Amino acid sequence: MKRRELIKGLTILPLAGVVAGNSDSLLASAINDITGNVNSEGSSAIFDGSLKPGPAIYQSIGVEPVINCRGTFTIIGGSIELAEVRAAMDSASRHFVQMDELADAVGKRLAQLTGAEWGMVTAGCAAALKMATAACVAGGNPEKLHRIPDLSGLEKNEVIIPAESFSAYDFAIQNIGVKIIRVNTLEELRDALSSKTAMIKLSGGNLVPGPMGLEAIAALAKPMNIPILADAAAEILTIPNVHLQNGATMVAYSGGKAICGPQCAGLLLGPKNILMSAWQASSPHHGPGRDNKVGREETLGMLAAVETWVKMDHAGREKNWMTWVNAIASRMSAIEHVKTMIMEPKGINNRSASLTISWDPLKLHLSSSDLIQELINSKPRITVGAGRNTDNGMTSISINASQMQVGQDKIVGDRIFELLTKKRSPKTGSEMNTPAALINGRWDLVVDYFSSKSDHMLYIEQDGNWIKGIHKTDFSTREISGSIEGNEIKFLSPGRRPAVSYTFSGTLDGDIISGKIDMGEFLTASFTARKNKAKADRVPIIFPTGRPMGN
Structure with missing residues (x-):
């Protein structure tokens, strides 16, 4: 692509507010993105393993970056920070500031920008859930705050979450020590409300109109003065805020998703009294949120993201998206069967x-x-x-x-x-290799995690190449399914989030199966399973013909 064509393309990108004097570096960065150049020597340059800031910073330490066509997933870095965000963070890093004063000024400015009563920058959306929960439990009382997560003796110690809103991110709420009550219907929610209810947390389908929607739940919660927290992590920031308008007390966003702020920042909007209690629970204060530190750089970076968001050309940004997917679709149109x-x-x-x-x-x-x-x-x-x-x-x-x-x-x-369009031969995988042995029965399974071991149990039933059975873990029992070809064994022990799924791949050697386990986001482990040869007790069972005469 020629430089002139690139400049023409850049004119429709949402780069409003770019710092003067920075346009050349932005242009160079964009050219590198397009051409794939990572340094003056090209992408084949030899690195010695030391960190080299620049376009090839990841490659310099042996990590190859990815082109993100999936969305704002934290596991691949969330979103690309806006130029305004990077500029604000760089400026903020050059000075010191009293953090309470900064939080007060930012809270006031976020209120002006969003229409909420107050705003707070958190260490991501999960931290916003955690800090909001701490605020609702302790109510700004530092003596209560310092009891967390031991909530014995505290009046507010329960959080209600509809089943549709329950997710793995609720571990952040559990970290405060509350008892989570799951409900399925509005009637169950009504019955669960009590003086112990610290908060109701909603997300997804519970934030839209419906029998278990936000407005219906707010009608029950507001008369009892029970706060409602809306988890809107991956949503765009609506102004005025749709969830606050529909009855939520607070709403939490990820900074590193749609808003394109710092990946390690989040946004909490709501009433000043509760948000001040949340700030009290947060770093730099000594309490349950000290481990969720937000630096002055991320604080002003998040504010810069919101400042940019309210004046951004959203239509132009979405026009870019449509241009890109149309271009890819057009490329595919020449392929038969696609x-x-x-x-x-x-x-x-x-x-x-x-x-x-x-x-x-x-x-x-x-x-x-x-x-x-x-x-x-x-x-x-x-x-x-x-x-x-x-x-x-x-x-x-x-x-x-x-x-x-x-x-x-x-x-x-x-x-x-x-x-x-790559020429490929038809797969002939309809025939499987004959199993090396029958592996029916009980297997004593030892799982080697990074720094501990656990004793599990497998019970396997084999039908030719196919196996099924039971996997008993430390805390659950689940059904497994898989296959055996030769002495290679693979099977899945599924768990619904937040439970862990185990994918086993091992080799049979006599009465021992050993290999690796993939645990998804929790990385890997290894395992060894030994055939349990103990014979079952053969004890005759006598069915009683009368009632017991003693106990």
Whole structure:
């Protein structure tokens, strides 16, 4: 792409408020993003392992970055900070400030910008949930605050969460020590409300109108003066705030998602009295939030993100998204057996333009999981979403445009085109290798975690190449399913979030199976399972013919 064409493309990007004198560096960065250049020597330069700030900062320590076509997932870095955010953080880092004074000034300014009564910057959205809970439990009383997480003797020690709103992020709330009460209906919620209720937390479907929607719940909670916290982590920031208007007391956002602020910052909006109690519980104060420190840099970076958000050309940004997904879809149109579907930005949660690319895996000899692995395990590394398989046998991937950068549509389109048109032989995997042995029965399983071991139990039933059975962990019992080919064994022990799923891959050697476990976001472990050869007791059972004569 020529420099003139690049400049033309950059004119529609949301870079309002860029600091004067910084345009050349932004342009150079954009050119590097498009061309793939990481330094003057090119991407094949040899690194010695020492950190080298610049376009190749990650490569310098042996980490290859990815092109983000999935969205604002924390595991891949959230979002790209706005230029205004980076400028504010750099300026803030050069001076010292009294943090209570800073929080007061920022809280007041956030109120002016958002229309909420007060605002607070937190260490991410999960920290906002935690600090809001601490505020509702302790009420600004530092003696109560210092009892957390031992809430014995404290009046407010319960948080109600509808089942639809329950998620893994509620560990942040549990960290305060509260008892979480899950409810399924409005009647159950009404019955659970009491003088012990510190707060109600809502997210997802409970924030929209409906029988268990925010307005219906607020009608029950407000007469009892029970706060409602709306978890809007991945939502766009609405002004005036839709959730506060509909009855929420507080609303929490991730700074590093739609708002494109600091990845390690969040935003809590609501009444000043509760937010001051939340600030009291937060770092730099000594209490339950000391470990959720927010620096002066992130504080002003988050404020800069909101300042930019209220004047941003949102229509122009979404026009960029649509341009990119249309370009990729157009690239796919030349491939036989491939279909595309574009979704325009809608709603307020995870708002983005998206593209679904679907194909017949029998015609292209390629599954969506195989394509996803190829995209992430080769250069340029591209991460995309897994689409759903349809009833007619089509498979698919999804592309979220919200965190794509200028020029990446061509890189992504070319790479997916290359892999979808690659000549592949039909898979002949209908026949499986004969199992090396029968592995029916009980197996005593030892799991080696990073710094501990656990004794688990497996009970396996084998039917040819297929196995099923029971996996008993430290705290749960779940059904497993998998296969054995030769002496290679693979099976899944699924857990619904927040429970952990275990994917086992091991090798059979006599009466021992050993190998690795993938635990998703919790990384890996190893295992050894030994066949339990103890024979079951054969004790005759006598069914009583009369009633007991003693005990």
